[in-house]
Amino acid sequence: MFKKYGKLRGIKPSACNDHRQNLPFIRQITWKQGLRRLKFGIHWRICLPGIPEMRLFRALEELQSKYSDQLCAIHLYPGIDRYDLQLCFCDKSTWAVDIKDYRSPYNLAPKLTPLFGEGDLRYDESFYVIPIQRLQQQEDYIEILREQATKLPSSTHLLSDVVFEERVINKIEQLQEGK
Numbered sequence: 001m002f003k004k005y006g007k008l009r010g011i012k013p014s015a016c017n018d019h020r021q022n023l024p025f026i027r028q029i030t031w032k033q034g035l036r037r038l039k040f041g042i043h044w045r046i047c048l049p050g051i052p053e054m055r056l057f058r059a060l061e062e063l064q065s066k067y068s069d070q071l072c073a074i075h076l077y078p079g080i081d082r083y084d085l086q087l088c089f090c091d092k093s094t095w096a097v098d099i100k101d102y103r104s105p106y107n108l109a110p111k112l113t114p115l116f117g118e119g120d121l122r123y124d125e126s127f128y129v130i131p132i133q134r135l136q137q138q139e140d141y142i143e144i145l146r147e148q149a150t151k152l153p154s155s156t157h158l159l160s161d162v163v164f165e166e167r168v169i170n171k172i173e174q175l176q177e178g179k
Contacts, residue, residue: 052099052131053077053084056161060087063168070175071168082116086123087168090175096123097164101131105141109148114156125157127167132160 057076064071073088085097096115102108115126128145135141142158149158159167 052101052129052161056097056099056129056164057085059165060085060168063165063172067172067176070172079116079121082121083126086121089171091178093124094122096121096126097129098127099129099131099161101134103134103137105138105144106148109145110151112145112149112152112156114151114153126155127157127159127164128152129159129161129164132162135160 053076057074060071060074064074070090071087072090073086075086075088077084078086083096083098085095085099087095087097089095096117098115100108100112112128115123117123117126130141130145138144142160145158146152152158157167
């Protein structure tokens with residue numbers, strides 16, 4: 001975070017713009033010999049990723065604690081971030097999930113490629129999940145992605161984090177009925 005016009009401002013206001021002084025992560029850091037400041041672009045690329053991933057991971061952990069017989073395991077950053085989440089279900093099916101938080105679907109689309117799926121990272125279904133806020137900002141976001149992501153197979157699902165959670169719940173319900 002930095003000061004702009006005398007006010008604290010997060011590097012990405014949509015993700016980190018809560019600067020109330022009583023929060024534990026809001027504190028003044030005094031300069032000392034050897035202390036370095038990240039350049040804006042580096043901060044943007046390496047310090048912010050993970051907020052949507054952790055939000056979804058926590059929601060899925062709650063589901064797993066309630067339905068551990070159906071949702072057996074959730075792995076965060078399997079294979080050192082080949083994709084973000086791996087969900088393992090009791091029917092031995094595995095889902096691979098990569099969360100992408102880009103303002104513009106046109107900037108994101110060329111980056112969407114098939115998720116790596118060999119060895120321990122194999123999966124039965126793959127998903128690119130977009131935070132719902134992005135889809136609320138632009139209604140045709142998913143349609144643009146599907147049209148522009150020419151390297152992405154049609155079998156890879158593109159959906160919001162909210163719809164993905166619903167999909168997980170539906171899978172759990174199907175597994176419960178199948179007992």
